[in-house]
Amino acid sequence: MKCLRQFFMLSVLLGLLGAGSGLALAATPAKPAESPKDLILKGDAKCTGCHDEADDAKPTMLDLHPSVLSIGKTKHGTKADGRTPTCTDCHGESEKHLAYRGNDSPPLTDRDFRKKTKTSAAERNGACLDCHQGGNRIGWQSSAHSTQDLACTSCHQVHARNDKVMGKATQTETCFTCHKEQRVQINKPSHHPVIEGKMTCSSCHNVHGDNPKQLVKNSTNETCYTCHMEKRGPFVHNHQPVSEDCSICHQPHGTNVDNLLKARSPLLCQECHSHDSHPGQAATLPNGTTNGTGFLGTVGRGCMSCHTNIHGGNSTVNSATAGRFRR
Numbered sequence: 627m628k629c630l631r632q633f634f635m636l637s638v639l640l641g642l643l644g645a646g647s648g649l650a651l652a653a654t655p656a657k658p659a660e661s662p663k664d665l666i667l668k669g670d671a672k673c674t675g676c677h678d679e680a681d682d683a684k685p686t687m688l689d690l691h692p693s694v695l696s697i698g699k700t701k702h703g704t705k706a707d708g709r710t711p712t713c714t715d716c717h718g719e720s721e722k723h724l725a726y727r728g729n730d731s732p733p734l735t736d737r738d739f740r741k742k743t744k745t746s747a748a749e750r751n752g753a754c755l756d757c758h759q760g761g762n763r764i765g766w767q768s769s770a771h772s773t774q775d776l777a778c779t780s781c782h783q784v785h786a787r788n789d790k791v792m793g794k795a796t797q798t799e800t801c802f803t804c805h806k807e808q809r810v811q812i813n814k815p816s817h818h819p820v821i822e823g824k825m826t827c828s829s830c831h832n833v834h835g836d837n838p839k840q841l842v843k844n845s846t847n848e849t850c851y852t853c854h855m856e857k858r859g860p861f862v863h864n865h866q867p868v869s870e871d872c873s874i875c876h877q878p879h880g881t882n883v884d885n886l887l888k889a890r891s892p893l894l895c896q897e898c899h900s901h902d903s904h905p906g907q908a909a910t911l912p913n914g915t916t917n918g919t920g921f922l923g924t925v926g927r928g929c930m931s932c933h934t935n936i937h938g939g940n941s942t943v944n945s946a947t948a949g950r951f952r953r
């Protein structure tokens with residue numbers, strides 16, 4: 627960059643001379659003073675006169691990733707789109723930075739996005755929200771991430787050609803830097819196919835939003851129904867905990883028990899249904915007659931080998947049996 631910077635200063639100087647002798651220049655249509663041209667974004671010349679390919683080769687320059695100009699290859703580089711930002715929309719007008727002509731490091735830009743920054747998260751985010759407050763970020767200010775002072779750039783790498791957090795295969799890397807517990811869960815034997823790259827954390831979470839647990843819908847069940855519609859019902863025979871909250875029985879990230887279950891049956895069921903004899907009763911129910919099924923000897927057998935429709939059934943064949951999710 628050094629030599630280019632000198633070149634840039636020279637051209638600024640020439641520019642000044644040119645302005646001073648405007649008439650003379652106008653009269654002689656000789657070679658005009660070369661001023662830097664925009665390289666990737668409209669109006670970027672005032673920055674890219676110094677920050678060009680040479681910067682990209684300097685790993686020390688960038689503490690996060692190695693390329694300034696690669697932003698031209700991202701969605702922020704669509705010049706034809708009038709909404710596309712230029713350098714100063716994010717970094718600020720940065721007049722002191724621009725005016726500096728010394729040989730050491732110039733004063734910082736108005737908004738410093740580096741890791742050890744003194745620019746507040748709210749101020750850094752403000753730059754992005756000027757354009758992105760709508761859509762998924764309507765509730766950003768009251769989201770768990772915002773109230774924990776996360777910045778947009780805690781997750782997004784806007785100069786990188788591939789913003790990791792946007793990629794199906796790479797998103798979790800970003801989340802796991804802070805969410806170690808979910809990393810452990812999602813690697814358990816029974817899990818949603820997230821590490822396989824078929825789903826992402828953002829299939830269930832809007833990490834910009836203010837829903838409970840930052841879910842994409844405003845409850846766990848509504849979120850699950852977006853893919854497991856058949857569990858929505860209403861059924862002729864509903865199982866109360868199912869319509870209440872799927873996560874009573876399932877841990878959505880992963881468990882050691884098949885089907886993402888928090889415990890094996892019969893233990894899972896016996897948290898609510900009495901275990902001293904089969905048939906059990908939901909703990910909250912008054913004891914009534916039991917049809918004498920105690921002889922069934924369910925010990926050591928999975929409850930679901932008989933109660934197959936545990937999420938609810940629609941059978942009207944034999945309402946007593948169906949009502950117990952057995953058909």
Ligand code: HEC
Pocket residue numbers: 631634672673674675676677686687713714717718719720723724726730731732733734735736737738739740
């Ligand atoms: C006259 C040359 C020059 C111009 C013009 C220039 N910079 Fe810089 N910039 C530098 C130098 C030198 C550094 C320090 C590099 C280092 O420390 O290795 C720097 C550092 C930076 C940094 C990192 C430090 C910080 O403030 O966060 C950013 C970001 C930056 N420039 C953005 C811009 C933007 C945006 C523009 C246009 C508005 C711009 N620069 C224009 C020379 C320039």
Ligand code: HEC
Pocket residue numbers: 666667670673674677687688689690694697702711712713714715716717739740779782783784785786
């Ligand atoms: C959409 C907002 C945005 C735009 C547009 C943008 N930048 Fe950046 N820039 C950032 C962010 C955020 C960082 C911090 C690294 C990251 O997250 O990618 C950064 C980092 C930098 C750095 C490196 C600072 C360091 O030491 O890590 C330089 C230099 C820089 N930008 C210059 C430019 C120039 C020149 C332009 C115009 C061609 C530009 N930026 C356009 C947001 C932007």
Ligand code: HEC
Pocket residue numbers: 701702707709710711712715716753754755756757758778779782784792
């Ligand atoms: C001047 C307006 C403007 C500013 C400022 C701005 N963006 Fe954008 N951003 C856009 C536009 C336009 C798009 C492209 C939208 C599209 O294609 O629908 C975009 C797209 C994105 C995308 C989607 C990229 C993809 O691959 O789909 C992300 C993520 C994003 N911006 C993050 C940020 C962050 C973080 C900041 C602040 C550091 C920021 N933006 C600042 C205008 C802006």
Ligand code: HEC
Pocket residue numbers: 751754755758761762763766771776777778779780781782791792797828833834
């Ligand atoms: C906790 C990590 C995280 C933070 C913090 C974050 N994002 Fe995102 N962002 C994501 C993920 C993950 C996606 C991909 C969502 C998807 O696949 O639907 C995304 C997608 C986007 C998109 C493109 C899709 C859309 O929702 O329109 C934009 C634009 C965007 N983010 C802007 C922002 C802005 C602006 C901020 C700060 C106010 C921000 N993000 C903060 C993780 C984050």
Ligand code: HEC
Pocket residue numbers: 798801802805808809812818820825826827828829830831839841846849873877878879
């Ligand atoms: C299949 C949907 C789904 C997927 C995929 C998913 N989550 Fe969740 N996540 C949930 C639900 C539902 C909850 C709230 C229920 C609960 O507390 O168990 C939750 C809760 C959380 C919580 C809050 C935990 C707490 O105790 O408050 C964090 C953090 C979290 N998820 C991170 C992640 C990360 C990181 C990923 C990707 C690796 C991810 N989630 C993928 C559904 C999902």
Ligand code: HEC
Pocket residue numbers: 770771774776780781791797800801802803804805827828831833837838839840841
């Ligand atoms: C820079 C650190 C950081 C990154 C990166 C990050 N988070 Fe978080 N996240 C937090 C903090 C801090 C909280 C609030 C405290 C907590 O619950 O752990 C949080 C909370 C959450 C919650 C619970 C929200 C609630 O209302 O309780 C979910 C869900 C979540 N994050 C998902 C994600 C996902 C998905 C990603 C990746 C796209 C991600 N986070 C990336 C730091 C981070």
Ligand code: HEC
Pocket residue numbers: 816817818819825829830846849850851852853854872873876878884885886
């Ligand atoms: C974005 C779509 C999506 C959402 C949302 C979703 N799932 Fe899934 N779910 C899947 C996929 C895909 C599979 C794997 C199916 C397969 O492997 O055949 C799966 C499998 C399962 C399984 C069986 C796991 C196994 O070991 O076979 C259970 C249980 C489950 N999901 C429960 C839930 C719950 C509870 C929620 C809400 C917290 C939820 N899912 C939300 C897509 C989703």
Ligand code: HEC
Pocket residue numbers: 847850851854857858865867868869871872873874875876885887891930934936937
């Ligand atoms: C009372 C405990 C319980 C609740 C609550 C519950 N499930 Fe299940 N779920 C199970 C059991 C037990 C299995 C294993 C079924 C088997 O072994 O036949 C299962 C299996 C599944 C499966 C994989 C097999 C299949 O049937 O497709 C999915 C998907 C699933 N549950 C989704 C959900 C959703 C979505 C909710 C919330 C609407 C939910 N579950 C609520 C106990 C429960």
Ligand code: HEC
Pocket residue numbers: 865866867874875891894895896897898899908911929930933936949950951
């Ligand atoms: C969170 C508590 C809870 C858990 C866990 C639970 N149930 Fe239930 N179950 C209930 C409640 C409440 C009812 C409603 C009782 C009613 O309406 O008669 C019920 C009803 C039933 C019924 C029908 C009872 C009848 O009188 O018709 C059967 C059968 C049943 N559950 C089996 C199971 C099995 C098998 C499991 C384990 C996979 C299980 N339940 C897990 C709370 C639970």
Ligand code: HEC
Pocket residue numbers: 891892895896899904905906907908915916917919922924927928929930931932933946947948950952
């Ligand atoms: C061998 C088959 C079988 C197994 C295994 C089994 N059940 Fe049942 N269950 C029945 C039958 C039969 C009834 C009587 C009503 C009916 O016709 O559905 C019943 C009834 C019930 C009822 C309703 C009780 C009432 O009020 O009448 C509950 C609750 C129940 N079972 C829970 C469980 C639980 C929990 C397990 C696992 C520990 C389990 N069952 C295992 C066959 C079985």
